[in-house]
Amino acid sequence: MTQAATRPLAELATADPARYAIGGAAPRFAARPALREAVVELVAAAALDRLAIVPWGGGVALPHETTPGRYDLAVDLTALDRVIEHDPEDQTLTAECGVTIATLRRRLAAHRQELPLEAAHADRATLGGALAANASGPRRLRFGSPRDRILGARFALADGTFARSGGKVVKNVAGYGIHRLLCGSRGWLALILEASLKLAPAPEHRVALVYAVDRATLLDGARWAFLPRLEPAFVTVVSEALTRAIGVSSGAAFSVIVGLEDDRPWVAQQEAAVAKVIGAPVARLEDDEAGALVQRLADLEEADAARRTFTTRGNTPGALGPIAASLGDRFVFHAPAGRLHVFGERPLATPASLTRIDARGAGTAADTTASATGVTALRARIRAALDPGKALALGDRWTGM
Amino acid sequence: MPLTPVHLDELRALLGADGVLASEAARFTYEADALALEKHMPDVIVLPRSTDEVAALVRWARARRIPVTPRGAGTGLAGGATAEHGGIVLSVNRMDRMLRLDVDAMLAWVQPGLVNLALSQQLAPLGLYYAPDPASQQVSTIGGNVATNAGGPHCLKYGVTFNHILGVVVVLEDGSVVTLGGEAPDSPDFDLAGAVIGSEGTLAIATEICVRLLPRPEAVKTMLFDFTTIEAACRAVSAVIADGIVPAAMEIMDQHTTELIEDWLHLGLPRDAAAVLLIEVDGPAVSLEAQVEKIGAHARALGTRSIRIAKDDAERAAIWRGRKSAFGAYGRTASGFYIMDGVVPRTRLAEALAEVYRLCEVRGLDAGNVFHAGDGNLHPHVLFDARDAAAQARALDASHEILRMCIRFGGTISGEHGVGIEKRSMMRELFAPDDLAVMARLRGAFAPDGVLNPGKILPGDGDGHSAPAQMGGMRVRDDAQGPWI
Numbered sequence: 001m002t003q004a005a006t007r008p009l010a011e012l013a014t015a016d017p018a019r020y021a022i023g024g025a026a027p028r029f030a031a032r033p034a035l036r037e038a039v040v041e042l043v044a045a046a047a048l049d050r051l052a053i054v055p056w057g058g059g060v061a062l063p064h065e066t067t068p069g070r071y072d073l074a075v076d077l078t079a080l081d082r083v084i085e086h087d088p089e090d091q092t093l094t095a096e097c098g099v100t101i102a103t104l105r106r107r108l109a110a111h112r113q114e115l116p117l118e119a120a121h122a123d124r125a126t127l128g129g130a131l132a133a134n135a136s137g138p139r140r141l142r143f144g145s146p147r148d149r150i151l152g153a154r155f156a157l158a159d160g161t162f163a164r165s166g167g168k169v170v171k172n173v174a175g176y177g178i179h180r181l182l183c184g185s186r187g188w189l190a191l192i193l194e195a196s197l198k199l200a201p202a203p204e205h206r207v208a209l210v211y212a213v214d215r216a217t218l219l220d221g222a223r224w225a226f227l228p229r230l231e232p233a234f235v236t237v238v239s240e241a242l243t244r245a246i247g248v249s250s251g252a253a254f255s256v257i258v259g260l261e262d263d264r265p266w267v268a269q270q271e272a273a274v275a276k277v278i279g280a281p282v283a284r285l286e287d288d289e290a291g292a293l294v295q296r297l298a299d300l301e302e303a304d305a306a307r308r309t310f311t312t313r314g315n316t317p318g319a320l321g322p323i324a325a326s327l328g329d330r331f332v333f334h335a336p337a338g339r340l341h342v343f344g345e346r347p348l349a350t351p352a353s354l355t356r357i358d359a360r361g362a363g364t365a366a367d368t369t370a371s372a373t374g375v376t377a378l379r380a381r382i383r384a385a386l387d388p389g390k391a392l393a394l395g396d397r398w399t400g401m
Numbered sequence: 402m403p404l405t406p407v408h409l410d411e412l413r414a415l416l417g418a419d420g421v422l423a424s425e426a427a428r429f430t431y432e433a434d435a436l437a438l439e440k441h442m443p444d445v446i447v448l449p450r451s452t453d454e455v456a457a458l459v460r461w462a463r464a465r466r467i468p469v470t471p472r473g474a475g476t477g478l479a480g481g482a483t484a485e486h487g488g489i490v491l492s493v494n495r496m497d498r499m500l501r502l503d504v505d506a507m508l509a510w511v512q513p514g515l516v517n518l519a520l521s522q523q524l525a526p527l528g529l530y531y532a533p534d535p536a537s538q539q540v541s542t543i544g545g546n547v548a549t550n551a552g553g554p555h556c557l558k559y560g561v562t563f564n565h566i567l568g569v570v571v572v573l574e575d576g577s578v579v580t581l582g583g584e585a586p587d588s589p590d591f592d593l594a595g596a597v598i599g600s601e602g603t604l605a606i607a608t609e610i611c612v613r614l615l616p617r618p619e620a621v622k623t624m625l626f627d628f629t630t631i632e633a634a635c636r637a638v639s640a641v642i643a644d645g646i647v648p649a650a651m652e653i654m655d656q657h658t659t660e661l662i663e664d665w666l667h668l669g670l671p672r673d674a675a676a677v678l679l680i681e682v683d684g685p686a687v688s689l690e691a692q693v694e695k696i697g698a699h700a701r702a703l704g705t706r707s708i709r710i711a712k713d714d715a716e717r718a719a720i721w722r723g724r725k726s727a728f729g730a731y732g733r734t735a736s737g738f739y740i741m742d743g744v745v746p747r748t749r750l751a752e753a754l755a756e757v758y759r760l761c762e763v764r765g766l767d768a769g770n771v772f773h774a775g776d777g778n779l780h781p782h783v784l785f786d787a788r789d790a791a792a793q794a795r796a797l798d799a800s801h802e803i804l805r806m807c808i809r810f811g812g813t814i815s816g817e818h819g820v821g822i823e824k825r826s827m828m829r830e831l832f833a834p835d836d837l838a839v840m841a842r843l844r845g846a847f848a849p850d851g852v853l854n855p856g857k858i859l860p861g862d863g864d865g866h867s868a869p870a871q872m873g874g875m876r877v878r879d880d881a882q883g884p885w886i
Contacts, residue, residue: 089643089748112645136587145587147595148564163839164832169744171561171776171816173550173599174824174831175858176840180563180595189591201645228507229528229616265687313506313567313584338586357589374579378847379590385846386839 020074023067034079044160052393057129097128116143134184137298138234140337153179154194158391168196188395203261208290209281212250221318234259304343309358322351436480443484452608460576471602473545479821513544532559550599552817557775570609574848604847618683627674634676635751651775661730727771737787743807747777778816
């Protein structure tokens with residue numbers, strides 16, 4: 001059912017549009033509603049005027065995107081920031097989506113629990129933004145992706161329909177998993193307003209081991225093949241040019257950082273196993289220092305405005321082999337997570353082993369296999385079903401990805 | 402529309418003579434899944450061998466608006482694989498191969514008819530396994546598991562089916578073939594595979610499935626505790642979770658269940674315990690001692706009378722045999738029982754169980770409980786004399802009240818078996834009309850023509866309450882594990 005708008009948009013949209021520029025272009029209106037009913041009222045009013053809407057979280061990534069073709073109204077969701085329910089014995093949390101990742105982390109740390117979502121600039125990144133962007137950081141292997149952690153969501157469609165799917169319990173197969181579908185939807189299917197997540201216990205102990213690696217060693221697949229079965233928390237490759245930003249440099253062309261997290265006896269055993277195969281690290285960080293490094297590694301995702309992001313089934317640094325010649329000197333690769341960010345605008349030959357999942361400020365080329373065409377058509381039908389008025393402005397942009 | 406001899410000839414041309422079953426006997430065999438109350442004879446059963454054959458079949462059916470109901474092993478308890486509107490049952494039983502295995506990337510492509518346990522057995526020599534282990538895993542298929550997003554005792558630690566599926570090749574309702582997700586951990590844009598998994602064959606038919614594999618845990622410890630109150634057992638579960646321990650499994654059986662199992666199998670389970678709590682931890686050997694100790698301390702603090710730790714694989718297998726035989730034990734003795742699959746937040750387990758017993762008691766009925774305590778996933782069995790229509794009606798009423806209680810407690814009506822036919826009327830009590838309308842819009846985007854498993858999941862106009870899975874009066878072999886819950 002579409003909500004009836006009771007007030008004109010100009011009365012509801014009182015935020016400063018200049019703060020919500022995308023690719024340098026500001027919308028005509030901006031609003032920062034504090035209640036979900038207000039969001040529903042706002043989008044219903046916008047629907048009457050056929051306005052193009054972009055939902056905003058913390059604005060970590062959006063300002064760098066290309067300006068959408070139509071962009072009338074920014075809906076800033078950061079005022080919807082309540083934690084609705086957190087029962088530590090349930091290891092679940094329900095919160096409004098404008099709450100920042102850092103706020104949630106602080107709250108959970110007191111209970112020795114972790115929010116299993118990673119995002120660049122966690123102090124600004126919101127829960128909704130992390131879900132909509134399908135955020136994935138170094139510890140992806142340990143946590144899975146947002147869809148692995150989301151239990152349910154409440155959301156508003158662009159026509160003002162307010163709905164939910166899933167729930168707050170850890171097992172639930174009643175109804176379609178629209179909450180999972182919204183992961184990675186980048187604000188072009190719905191405005192995600194509230195989500196329930198499955199939490200994780202915080203690890204007792206963390207270690208980050210930094211290795212100095214030259215090009216030949218990096219691409220030696222056999223050298224790293226032991227790592228996936230050891231189940232490290234992360235294995236991240238950082239090119240030398242980016243290491244200043246993380247405050248840890250091996251001094252070599254590449255730094256490979258192996259993260260281990262669990263109870264102390266197991267971490268000690270893993271560390272010994274790593275040392276046995278690839279020797280002693282040039283640097284070693286523990287606990288809070290290692291945790292802070294993980295966030296800086298996640299922040300690297302936003303190192304430059306021009307960025308291409310890939311996913312690959314290759315789960316060790318050796319996966320970079322086929323692309324090494326054109327990688328350039330600014331990239332970060334979270335190996336077991338299979339996620340590679342390459343910065344800059346230089347041309348990049350993409351082998352079949354890599355799938356591009358995002359590009360901004362750099363050229364794009366459509367995948368034209370029959371299956372990809374079919375998937376694109378399916379996405380378009382889903383978009384038409386959930387946002388028939390094409391009000392969610394970023395949708396057009398992603399249709400051809 | 403009944404199928405004509407011409408139709409059958411066309412199907413044989415598409416799938417070969419041995420890929421089409423139309424005899425009365427065959428149709429009778431496929432008239433229901435494990436929800437035996439809902440019987441609907443399909444007009445024909447087809448047994449394709451490949452994605453191309455499924456695509457050809459779906460195109461053929463759509464052109465004639467003949468419903469297609471996909472089916473794995475038929476162990477589902479919600480009627481999801483029953484051809485409610487007749488037409489075609491598409492059995493994936495001949496699509497049972499592993500197509501490709503990549504040991505380094507720890508993934509495999511399999512066909513949907515591959516039996517869950519057979520997959521892990523094939524992987525065992527490589528030190529790998531497929532984690533989701535629904536209790537039906539000896540017979541249920543990966544395709545059926547994908548359709549229901551199946552769980553199992555070990556999903557407490559490892560997650561449910563969709564957490565272990567990287568990608569699926571699916572046939573859409575128009576017969577086109579698309580790959581959703583893939584071998585990499587992510588795919589561009591929003592998560593289509595996540596929407597299809599658990600959709601009970603109503604959005605698309607999975608024909609090739611890329612499963613994520615895990616290294617086999619180095620060590621396993623299986624513990625058994627006995628409590629004089631079920632509440633204490635539930636509190637032990639909460640205490641373990643709150644302590645940051647994630648066991649592989651935490652299962653509770655009540656006294657009623659334990660007695661039935663002991664009467665049958667004589668495994669040495671404590672008959673006088675109000676609740677038996679089974680906790681299993683797995684992982685690196687070096688981590689487990691401390692976990693076992695901590696869990697034991699919580700159990701003692703909450704009054705466990707004994708702690709039994711399996712000494713070897715044989716004892717571990719015996720303990721699990723007890724747990725997995727519960728279904729068979731009920732079937733052996735009760736003349737009828739309804740099984741539910743509700744979920745409550747795990748912190749409300751004790752309250753929820755008390756309510757289950759109360760709801761049955763006021764109706765003069767017995768109830769037994771065996772459930773995935775770590776997940777809050779209850780499987781109450783409401784027992785009745787199947788010859789007594791009034792008792793059966795009271796049992797049905799009790800089962801609906803139990804699911805309503807799950808909703809009221811902040812839970813859900815199905816944790817792992819799906820909605821199918823059985824629970825779709827309860828969807829109206831779980832969700833608001835707008836929620837269901839949005840789900841219907843999504844279904845329309847995938848499958849607008851009502852050919853793919855029509856009528857399932859979403860309540861239609863005029864749907865009454867259907868009964869949950871009713872079992873009973875079964876003849877159970879002594880070596881059977883009754884592996885369905």
